[in-house]
Amino acid sequence: MTQPGSRPRFSPSPCDTKVQLFPPLISTTENDKWFPILSCPADFPLELFESAVDQLIHHPEYNSTLILRSETVSDTPCTGNDSSGFLKGLCSVHNIRRRLLPRRPGRDASLEQNCTLYASTSGEFAGIPSTLVLTPILAPGDSLPYYHPAVRYLAFRYIPSTPAIIRIEAVVLPDTPTDLNSRLYRTSLALLDTLHRYGWGALTKYQKRVKHDCVIAREEYQDLYLIVRERHKHLVGEWKEVTDPLKHVYEDIGIATYLMLLWKKSFGASEDNPGASDPPWKHWPRPPGGFLDLGCGNGLLTHILVSEGYEGHGIDLRARTSWEHYSEATRAALHVLALDPTQYTLNEPNNHVPYLKPRTFLIGNHADELTPWLPVIATLEHASGYLSIPCCAWSFDERFSRSSSAKFSDSSLGSVVDAEFIEGLNLGSEGGHQSQYSMYRIWLASLSQWLGWKIECDTLRIPSTRNWAIIGRERLSEGEKTYTARALDIIQDVVQRGAFKTRKPEGKAGGH
Template sequence: MSETENVLTPSHSLTASDGAPWQIACSQSEVKAPLTQFLEVSNLLLEQVQLNSTHLFRADILRDTSGKLETLAEKEARSQCISRNVKSDAPAGVVDDVATAEQAVPPQFEGFDLHRTIVRRLIPRKPQLDKPLEQSCFIYYSNTSETSSTQKDALVVYIPHCTSSDAMPWYHPKVRGLAYLYSSITPPSSTITATLSIHYLPFPDTPIPLPDRLTRTFQSLLKTIIRLLKLPSKSHQHPTPPHLNGANTTSTPSDISTHPLTPSTLKDTILPQHTVQNTYTLLKQRYAASLISHWIEKTEPSKHVFEDLSIAAFLIELWGGMYGSKVRFNEIAGFVDIACGNGVLVYILRKEGWRGWGFDARRRRTWDVLFGEEMEGCLQERVCVPRPFLGAIGVGEVDGVDVHDGVFERGTFIVSNHADELTCWTPILAALSGGEGSLPFLAIPCCSHGLDGGRKRYTLKEVAESVRDTSARTNSAGEDGVEEEEAQSATGDLKAMRAAKQKASVHGDDKSMYACLTRMTAALAQELGIDVELTLMRIPSTRNIGVVGNRRRVMEFENGEHELKNGVNGLALEDHAGEVEQKIRDLLVRECVSTGGVEASARTWIEKAKKLQGGQGRGKVNLKAHVG
């Protein structure tokens, strides 16, 4: 489209403070959206810049004069787990210093008054190729007296902190400024309330006519905001930041059976987004290319590698906040991945200096081909048969199977990533291993299984009863125990994942298999006296809720310089060890009623374990508690 085609005369001429005229970038479009909705969408685009460019990871808000958007500093202050004594090496080009942010001089526009100023930093997905860019964003309202508050015009202006077109990053249009002009129609009709146009301030060397790429960029920006304006207002309304509305930002549910599992309630509840994403970017630069190029499994590597890199980034930031240093973490006990699968997560964490090991019911080719002798002894082929089950049937029943009883060294951090049969066992193992207390853990539920290892669909009623009632109850699993399968392709292809994630990641159905499994895992932990938190994991999976146990207890005792080793757990519960064991026995009796009791459930578990270790491996499934 040429510069003069379909161009409507703008309601206001935009003139910069230095007298340089702003140019209209593309044709104006008629919209049916009130001013309030335009401002809501503007807030959304200010914070979620990735909606306009796939090359961008996020936008860090450094300053907002209105306080409507939570700044980087406010997120860190609100964070429940920010690294105290350790700081991950910043990825190439990523700057953490908020104090370096400066503000551009606000342009002056005839007929408009400056209402609000925001300074943000654009973070690219590949900082090794493009540098972050700071922008000053200004929001203006028309100042003409004859317009009402609901019929005012608005102007949103973006000024990049860049002095030349040559220095502009690839992901940003090569212009000195960019503006969205919302012009109200008076009086509004039933089909149109305003016109919307995009304007730009060129560099001295900006060619005329505009390059095709720049023209397409302007058209794409206009299409995106128009698409968002057509959505219901509540779908893009930006919530009041937690630090302003006094909301409880903790992720600890008082009633796990009713706690909402929507992204808005779980996102960044423990760690701020930017700290995890910065570490993820660093890990991706270090390991992704090598892991993907040497991948030998039949599954598509992209999903699996990037998922494990994301989880590793979360754990590194989580442990940094809990323990303060790798030295402290490593001297306490380290970590164990009780369903390590291909071993990539264990490998990355150990390469980054965090002590730990993992085990799985079946050895993977990845262990030898990708890691070789470097991981010898750190990845082990074992089946987890929890100690209560071993006690119920006797050790002789498991001859021929390399068993781990699920009891770990005190202080060990348990990682349970899509561990399937071991998911609901995770808090039980944490309580079993702690003696007078319980171990910290991260569980990311996936497919739903009962404590006997069989498939089971939990209900909200069972979740509530696990907290309130210790009496026996019947199994209320779905017909024939059929569960929802994970909405992923068999190969784990990222394209298929993105399509499924649009529908599944919201977890809005409180009665879904995944929602009930997540709640049940947390409820069992609460029943055993474990301090539980829920958080949304930023991973390429529809099964992306993390259940975190005893994080705050570790931090409380670490801050008080209490020891968590040498037999002094530091995570002591009100119950003595014997009382905790009794709680576990009561819990198992109640949960195993529908499967014939504890002994029958134990035998079922062993049968599945033998089949798994002796048969064809199928990834992270049945009883794979691979320790190493």
């Protein structure tokens, strides 16, 4: 089979039940009448069918926004028969029992489901998996959740004809519409498109370059996110800014969730107290010096963290409308302040950044001009770590660009920026890392390593295209004096260039 440069066009066709070029599945149970729904050309060989449907089994959330994820209950080879019903001419070879978890458990129930692979019992393709049957498992009297099609069985078939086709068939529940405008047909269309894409990906050995959940496990994050979202979703209806509340509220809930788990993982053993009435995170480890949210903007991230019992502050150049509408504890934690990192070159006690206690954790969520200063300040203040989610590309005293980036390596940025270094940054596949944003992230990672931070990168599960994060929570072993000297050298270079200007606070500074 040839491999053209791009995936062949997805060309689905509804099955004509009057013209049966390929007969439907036949179950040994007479009541189970299989109904062919639609098919399309299979642009990959039968041998890759199992690999393609493996993605369907383990990642149902890619096809439904109502599904959070699936959890594997059991994974067993089959002996030739299966409790979900034997199909004539096919034998079951593998069964995965999964549990589908809804994204909104208060509205939809979870559902267990058998995912059974079948292979032909005879002929040229005997023993090669060619059919996947999904079987919902319901207790007597229970009904299917909304996110599941109204079917008793749903099957994905590879038919090795000339040309080969992939087809979806179902044993449909009574009175379920099956016309081209029906929900069942639309769902099947989306599933078939996904299977077609996965098959092509298996053929071309496609590998997703961006990796999520590199630092915090997906299941742990998603489970806590659902809880935190329920506690703070009311903020959508109380939004005081002109920006989109759906994006900003849920984005900051996601970042807060990530930080809570990151701190739990970073600052000692868990202190969960199952018998306590407080939420478990009230007893989790946290940064010894609290947190400082640099460029906190609307203050929402600071508000969520403070509301959940974390000590910290947020600073920005101006107060936002939202600030006055938060709780008293949050209002006390938000401050109008302009940072001047060049003050570190003065021989004065280390009080250059107010609200910075020893071992504070720094946060830079789309902090713009402050973004490159995070690892510098974290180094000079002996912070317990930092999380930076860069958005607009800024260097120390001007907009970042390819042409100007060399100017900011005059401290050598000591890192070895080679293919292996870049690969570890989880940048994705933006034009071979030649886009300005990719170059900026490489530069930030080099800067962090030069200043003694062990680099960790993650792609956060938040509703933003700028969801790449660089994390510093461990120090390299060369020596703090070396890293401090490097940070001061960077600041001295900035001072000598004379272009850096501290922005003035807007409004009544110190009023919050």
